[in-house]
Amino acid sequence: SYELTQPPSVSVSPGQTASITCSGDTLGDKYACWYQQKPGQSPVLVIYQDNKRPSGIPERFSGSNSGNTATLTISGTQAMDEADYYCQAWDSSTAKVIFGGGTKLTVL
Amino acid sequence: EVHLLESGGGLVQPGGSLRLSCAASGFTFSSYAMSWVRQAPGKGLEWVSTISGSGGSTYYADSVKGRFTISRDISKNTLYLQMNSLRAEDTAAYYCAKDPLSGSYTYYFDYWGQGTLVTVSS
Numbered sequence: 001s002y003e004l005t006q007p008p009s010v011s012v013s014p015g016q017t018a019s020i021t022c023s024g025d026t027l028g029d030k031y032a033c034w035y036q037q038k039p040g041q042s043p044v045l046v047i048y049q050d051n052k053r054p055s056g057i058p059e060r061f062s063g064s065n066s067g068n069t070a071t072l073t074i075s076g077t078q079a080m081d082e083a084d085y086y087c088q089a090w091d092s093s094t095a096k097v098i099f100g101g102g103t104k105l106t107v108l
Numbered sequence: 109e110v111h112l113l114e115s116g117g118g119l120v121q122p123g124g125s126l127r128l129s130c131a132a133s134g135f136t137f138s139s140y141a142m143s144w145v146r147q148a149p150g151k152g153l154e155w156v157s158t159i160s161g162s163g164g165s166t167y168y169a170d171s172v173k174g175r176f177t178i179s180r181d182i183s184k185n186t187l188y189l190q191m192n193s194l195r196a197e198d199t200a201a202y203y204c205a206k207d208p209l210s211g212s213y214t215y216y217f218d219y220w221g222q223g224t225l226v227t228v229s230s
Contacts, residue, residue, distance in 0.1 A: 001170075031214075031215075031216075033216040035153070035217075037153075042203060042220040042221065042222055042223060043145075043153065043203070043217075043220055044220075045216065045217060045218050048208075048214070048216050048218075049214075049216075054218065084152075086152060086153050088153075088216060089215075090215030090216075095167050096155065096167065096169065096170075097143070097145075097155035097158065097215055098155070099145075099152060099153045099154065099155060100152075101152050102152040102153070
């Protein structure tokens with residue numbers, strides 16, 4: 001079955017750039033998206049179709065996807081960006097939605 | 109404004125059944141695929157099931173296939189998840205989520221409900 005792998009945790013200093021990776025076999029051939037989830041809240045879409053930002057998502061959030069890796073980049077990270085981040089893709093061969101295991105972003 | 113409100117969660121014994129509902133508003137319900145995604149306590153997100161806008165096509169995770177049934181009532185703007193033969197590992201918050209593309213699928217989710225908690229325990 002298709003799997004997406006994320007690092008369990010990433011730390012970043014305020015104002016610096018955070019990069020969160022998501023790895024999967026030929027992931028670059030699929031569309032990847034990213035969700036942000038803060039404690040006690042529902043997930044929020046922050047990147048879709050590899051690199052598009054929904055309305056209302058700050059410009060500091062960006063995405064890329066090539067080869068086997070999709071990357072969520074947060075430039076000028078702020079304390080409010082501290083959250084769990086999940087990548088997600090659609091596996092057309094099995095008709096299933098796949099989530100990565102999630103990455104806890106700590107801003108310290 | 110899009111609004112999704114889940115209900116129906118609660119405590120159920122192993123082997124029991126429960127039906128979750130998701131009341132939708134703020135968009136043309138019949139035009140959009142809808143999904144259920146769950147999250148066990150302290151764990152990550154897990155896709156459960158998706159249904160097309162018309163209700164004619166459904167998809168399930170292997171972990172729930174044959175036990176859960178997704179459906180929708182367009183006249184009531186409501187999405188359902190019938191859960192049978194529940195197991196302890198089904199304990200989770202269950203979210204309904206909306207596909208952003210009218211008339212088709214994008215296989216990602218632009219709006220999520222607040223979730224309803226299902227606990228399977230004796």
